[in-house]
Amino acid sequence: MPETPITARLASxxxxxxxxxxPPKDDAGEAVLWEAIRRLEPLNPTFVSxxxxxxxxxxxxxxxxxxxxxxxxxxxxxxxxxxxxxxxxELRQVIGGYADAGVxxxxxxxxxxxxxxxxxxxxxxxxxxxxxxxxxxVRGVSRFTVGVAAxxxxxxxxxxxxxxxxVLAAKAEAGAAFAITQFFFxxxxxxxxxxxxxxxxxxxxxxxxxxxxxxxxxxERFARLSGTPLPAPVVARLDAxxxxxxxxxxxxxxxxxxxxxxxxxxxxPGLHFYTLNRSTAALDVFADLGAAVR
Numbered sequence: 293m294p295e296t297p298i299t300a301r302l303a304s305x306x307x308x309x310x311x312x313x314x315p316p317k318d319d320a321g322e323a324v325l326w327e328a329i330r331r332l333e334p335l336n337p338t339f340v341s342x343x344x345x346x347x348x349x350x351x352x353x354x355x356x357x358x359x360x361x362x363x364x365x366x367x368x369x370x371x372x373x374x375x376x377x378x379x380x381x382e383l384r385q386v387i388g389g390y391a392d393a394g395v396x397x398x399x400x401x402x403x404x405x406x407x408x409x410x411x412x413x414x415x416x417x418x419x420x421x422x423x424x425x426x427x428x429x430v431r432g433v434s435r436f437t438v439g440v441a442a443x444x445x446x447x448x449x450x451x452x453x454x455x456x457x458x459v460l461a462a463k464a465e466a467g468a469a470f471a472i473t474q475f476f477f478x479x480x481x482x483x484x485x486x487x488x489x490x491x492x493x494x495x496x497x498x499x500x501x502x503x504x505x506x507x508x509x510x511x512e513r514f515a516r517l518s519g520t521p522l523p524a525p526v527v528a529r530l531d532a533x534x535x536x537x538x539x540x541x542x543x544x545x546x547x548x549x550x551x552x553x554x555x556x557x558x559x560x561p562g563l564h565f566y567t568l569n570r571s572t573a574a575l576d577v578f579a580d581l582g583a584a585v586r
Contacts, residue, residue, distance in 0.1 A: 296396055296437045297368045299469050301338050301562075304495045308338040308562030309578070310370075310472075310499070313569050315342060315353040321569070325357070328571035333365055335578065338562065341370040341399055343471075355386065361391030370439060371395050374403030375426055378416035383426070387434050397437040398425040399472065400463075409448065409517045424459070424466045431467035440464075442471040442498050444481035448519040457488030464496040472564045473494055474518060475503035477526045477547070479554045500555050503566040504573035505544030508534055545573055549580040556581075 301308045311332050316322045329340070342358045354372060360370040371390050373383065390398065402423040405411045415421045420429065423440055430438050440463040443456055450456050460471060476482060482500050489496060498553040505511045508530050515522050525546055533539030552563050 298339050298370070298397055298439075299437055302470055307556065308497075308499060308564075309335075310337050310339045310341065310562070310564045311571075311574060312343065312501075312564060312566050313339045313357075315357055316342075316569065322357075327571045328567060329365065329367070329568055330577065331359065332567075333367055333555060334557065335575075339368040339370045339397065341372060341421040341564075343372045344374050344376070344401075355389055355393070357429055358390065358395055362394040368397070369395055370397045370399055372401060373398045373422070373426065373430070373494065374401045375415065375420040376403035376406055377416055377419075379416055380420065380429065381418070383420070383429060384433055387430060387436070391436070392433060397439065398430055398437075400430055400468070401441050402426070409417045409519075413449070424462050427466040427468050429464055437469050438467055439470045439472055440468040442473045442485060444473050444476045444485045444500075445478070445520045453484060453488060457485060457494075459482070460485070460489055460496065460498075461494040463490040468496060471498045473498060473501045474520060475501045475514070476520055476564055478521075478523050479550060479551060479558065482560070483547045483558055497561045500552075500560050501561050501564045501566055502548050502552055502577070503553060503568075504548040504574050504577050505530060506541050506568075506570070510568075511544075515559050541573065545576045545580065548573075548577045551583055552577060 293521060298308065313325055313328065316325050340361060342354050344354050349384045358369045358371040361367050373386060400423055400552070419556050420426050427440060431434050441458050443450070446453060446456055473482065486498055489498065503511070529543050529547060533543050565577065567574045
């Protein structure tokens with residue numbers, strides 16, 4: 293596997309920090325996205341990633357924005373790639389398009405069921421069933437670096453933590469170079485996952501995903517959809533300021549900063565911020581952490 297800025301940073305022991313965006317639905321949303329990208333660019337993050345929409349619905353916009361980041365900024369883009377609604381041939385075509393655009397890293401995901409979270413998973417008749425299969429496909433047809441997802445609070449379809457660790461180890465064996473977790477709020481859940489992985493002899497770097505809360509209703513909805521529990525202390529802190537939007541934002545930044553410090557102090561290889569296409573909260577957490585992220 294060729295060395296990339298991501299694998300080089302992780303191998304060196306330097307902390308990685310990165311930001312995630314989602315493809316906007318319209319031109320106005322895209323303007324907001326680019327404003328956030330430009331505000332974060334001077335921080336020189338290890339990489340930025342661009343997601344697919346639900347069911348792969350924004351694949352074309354994702355590939356276009358990822359290509360533009362590679363072409364028009366100094367940032368290293370990581371493109372999301374999911375199995376949802378795509379044949380093997382279509383996946384190879386997307387991989388080729390990323391390569392033509394100068395992208396060299398993808399995050400390989402199975403993706404949510406086509407019917408949405410909580411519905412049965414159905415693979416494309418000519419597609420793939422698991423993220424592990426997608427890692428193998430990407431590695432088999434390209435020299436891309438491949439990242440994968442990890443789930444500290446457990447994958448919604450998983451029978452338990454041991455299974456989650458085994459699946460993550462299988463992704464590493466298939467060729468994954470790093471993992472990014474779903475957002476979570478309990479640092480103990482992250483450390484349990486990493487310890488379970490180590491017990492299997494797997495040294496895959498697992499970068500924790502951090503989502504600063506700026507809107508209580510939004511984070512509650514995300515938590516329901518993803519199966520990520522909100523710990524009682526977090527709920528209590530947010531409830532105390534529920535009727536004060538500025539207070540919610542302050543509490544969200546404080547919670548994210550405290551979580552980030554605990555993770556870094558415990559040996560996490562870096563942080564991945566879910567920005568929701570708004571840079572301010574992520575910038576505030578980054579500033580509060582100061583030298584800890586350097």
